[in-house]
Amino acid sequence: MGLIIMQNKKILFTALFLIFVLVIIPSLIVMTSRWDLYYTLSSVALLAIASAGVWLTFYIGRINIGQGAFALVGGYVTAILITKAGFSFWLALPFSGLFAAFISVLIGLPILRLRGVYFAMITLVLTEVGRLSALALPITNGAKGISNIPLPGELSFAGITIIPDFASFENPRMAFYYLASVLMILCFATLYRLSNSRLGHLCRSMQQNEELTSSIGVNIAAIRIIIFALSSFMGGIGGSIFAVMSQSIYPSSFQVADSINFMLNCFLGGLGYVFGPMLGTVVLYFGWDLLFQTGKYQMLIYSSLLIISMLVLPNGLLSIRLSGRKKS
Amino acid sequence: MKKPLLQVNHLTKKFGGLTANHDISFQVFEQEILSVIGPNGAGKSTLFKLISSFLRTTSGEIIFDGNKISNLAPHIVARMGIVRTFQETTIFKNMTVRESVVVAHHIRAKANLFGYFLGTSTARAEEKEFARSADEILDFLQLSSLANEVASNLPQGHLRALGIAIGLASNPKILLLDEPFAGMNHDETMQMVELVRKVRDRGVTILLVEHDMAAVMRISDRIIVLNFGEKIAEGTPAEIQENEQVIEAYLGKEEDLVGLYTC
Ligand SMILES: Nc1ncnc2c1ncn2[C@@H]1O[C@H](COP(=O)(O)OP(=O)(O)O)[C@@H](O)[C@H]1O
Ligand SMILES: [Mg+2]
Numbered sequence: 281m282g283l284i285i286m287q288n289k290k291i292l293f294t295a296l297f298l299i300f301v302l303v304i305i306p307s308l309i310v311m312t313s314r315w316d317l318y319y320t321l322s323s324v325a326l327l328a329i330a331s332a333g334v335w336l337t338f339y340i341g342r343i344n345i346g347q348g349a350f351a352l353v354g355g356y357v358t359a360i361l362i363t364k365a366g367f368s369f370w371l372a373l374p375f376s377g378l379f380a381a382f383i384s385v386l387i388g389l390p391i392l393r394l395r396g397v398y399f400a401m402i403t404l405v406l407t408e409v410g411r412l413s414a415l416a417l418p419i420t421n422g423a424k425g426i427s428n429i430p431l432p433g434e435l436s437f438a439g440i441t442i443i444p445d446f447a448s449f450e451n452p453r454m455a456f457y458y459l460a461s462v463l464m465i466l467c468f469a470t471l472y473r474l475s476n477s478r479l480g481h482l483c484r485s486m487q488q489n490e491e492l493t494s495s496i497g498v499n500i501a502a503i504r505i506i507i508f509a510l511s512s513f514m515g516g517i518g519g520s521i522f523a524v525m526s527q528s529i530y531p532s533s534f535q536v537a538d539s540i541n542f543m544l545n546c547f548l549g550g551l552g553y554v555f556g557p558m559l560g561t562v563v564l565y566f567g568w569d570l571l572f573q574t575g576k577y578q579m580l581i582y583s584s585l586l587i588i589s590m591l592v593l594p595n596g597l598l599s600i601r602l603s604g605r606k607k608s
Numbered sequence: 609m610k611k612p613l614l615q616v617n618h619l620t621k622k623f624g625g626l627t628a629n630h631d632i633s634f635q636v637f638e639q640e641i642l643s644v645i646g647p648n649g650a651g652k653s654t655l656f657k658l659i660s661s662f663l664r665t666t667s668g669e670i671i672f673d674g675n676k677i678s679n680l681a682p683h684i685v686a687r688m689g690i691v692r693t694f695q696e697t698t699i700f701k702n703m704t705v706r707e708s709v710v711v712a713h714h715i716r717a718k719a720n721l722f723g724y725f726l727g728t729s730t731a732r733a734e735e736k737e738f739a740r741s742a743d744e745i746l747d748f749l750q751l752s753s754l755a756n757e758v759a760s761n762l763p764q765g766h767l768r769a770l771g772i773a774i775g776l777a778s779n780p781k782i783l784l785l786d787e788p789f790a791g792m793n794h795d796e797t798m799q800m801v802e803l804v805r806k807v808r809d810r811g812v813t814i815l816l817v818e819h820d821m822a823a824v825m826r827i828s829d830r831i832i833v834l835n836f837g838e839k840i841a842e843g844t845p846a847e848i849q850e851n852e853q854v855i856e857a858y859l860g861k862e863e864d865l866v867g868l869y870t871c
Contacts, residue, residue, distance in 0.1 A: 478717065479721045485700050492698050495775075497691075
């Protein structure tokens with residue numbers, strides 16, 4: 281009985297969430313004519329996707345401060361494929377995610393053996409390596425970056441238009457909002473399913489004890505790679521859409537501060553909860569904006585609030601609502 | 609003569625200049641309880657880690673069921689049926705007892721992880737079977753009443769039992785127990801001895817490392833004695849108690865010596 285009620289509750293929450301994101305928010309924007317919010321909320325959705333990837337690496341007990349690098353890779357691959365190779369965005373998008381994942385496998389093979397602060401430091405350096413490579417490589421066009429990336433064209437299958445050309449929309453920003461939020465929903469649905477499947481249980485075992493996990497016959501090296509690749513795939517997807525949305529990508533588009541923010545989003549939302557990174561991203565993003573009025577104290581207040589919230593709520597914001605339930 | 613299940617041939621392990629295991633050879637037969645004893649630092653844990661492939665050998669080989677298994681990845685050796693439990697009461701701290709044992713059935717999974725992700729019918733049938741088997745194991749080890757307890761809250765004796773439950777979930781042919789009686793009082797030890805016997809009676813061959821002489825003498829079919837990385841004796845408990853070299857190795861360690869004589 282209890283299970284059925286919980287199931288129904290879940291379906292209800294999901295439905296409400298979908299209606300909120302896909303119907304209510306756009307309606308509010310139309311009513312208030314705050315078109316700029318489309319751009320803001322799309323950014324939040326993209327950042328949430330990248331943060332979801334970071335959450336996955338937390339799930340196998342690794343602190344990942346390298347997501348900026350993979351977002352940058354995704355952004356550049358998309359920019360290069362579209363502007364230099366004439367790819368459609370709809371092909372460049374999955375390709376960017378896959379390329380980021382491919383790079384992460386190459387890098388992950390040696391570094392995923394490291395744990396704790398060593399892994400964190402290496403990934404931090406990785407973000408910086410990403411930025412420096414973008415500055416140095418000929419194909420990325422140095423500090424000038426790649427600008428004038430065209431809007432996504434039409435996506436059609438067998439002559440039937442699935443997604444119209446973004447330029448044909450009166451407001452392409454709305455199209456980006458739907459694209460980003462639908463992908464975010466897919467991303468978190470995947471995360472939810474993963475964490476409730478055997479792979480998720482194995483990740484949790486690894487987070488607690490890798491030796492014991494391999495002693496029960498689990499190929500922990502393979503799982504680490506799978507998870508890291510998935511994480512970087514999400515980073516690459518986020519970066520790819522970001523590049524076409526802002527129609528440009530620069531070496532400074534994703535840097536160390538961004539990598540750290542992705543990580544903080546997970547911390548703040550709660551590492552124990554699948555939807556933690558989404559909530560964390562929303563709260564941190566708007567929290568930072570709200571503090572804009574405080575001028576030069578913005579950073580000080582922001583950091584202090586962050587520290588206090590982590591001290592008071594070590595398991596993240598979601599632990600408030602769920603704390604009563606978890607025990608049973 | 610019975611065929612050995614596990615053969616250790618001239619096994620040597622060096623850590624830099626230190627030889628932790630030197631030219632060790634022995635055999636383990638099906639369904640016996642074989643104990644490895646020896647003073648602290650004798651190389652017992654190292655031997656276990658070599659057999660379970662958590663360490664690479666320097667030389668020599670380990671043959672299991674006719675196949676050479678030394679230096680394979682630990683998860684592969686576990687899949688072949690050699691499963692170790694840990695000395696340091698290593699467990700999945702934040703999981704419940706039942707969750708730990710269910711997840712430990714991974715070895716038996718036939719559906720792949722993607723199948724589990726999609727929730728295919730094979731995967732769901734397997735999950736059901738694992739849950740059933742986990743309950744059976746918990747019942748067998750008298751842990752049922754603690755099934756929903758978070759592992760880190762368990763008292764020590766039950767933690768060891770949980771370690772064994774996790775080991776059993778992977779359906780081992782040989783279970784390696786590293787100091788299963790450490791830190792236990794007499795009653796707890798005797799309960800554990802019974803439990804290990806029960807596990808053996810299920811058809812599992814037991815290889816154990818232990819300090820507690822009284823318990824070792826009581827439980828073992830055969831005993832191997834290590835000292836400074838070398839095998840100095842092998843035999844039945846009665847033979848080991850008579851062995852001059854063994855008594856010498858333990859001289860100055862009164863508690864152990866007492867154990868050697870009292871049973
Ligand atoms: N990973 C390691 N690196 C270096 N030396 C080790 C390592 N593991 C064990 N040793 C050394 O090998 C010897 C045997 O250790 P061990 O097998 O743990 O003994 P026991 O379990 O019999 O007490 C000890 O001298 C120990 O210090
Ligand atoms: Mg030891």
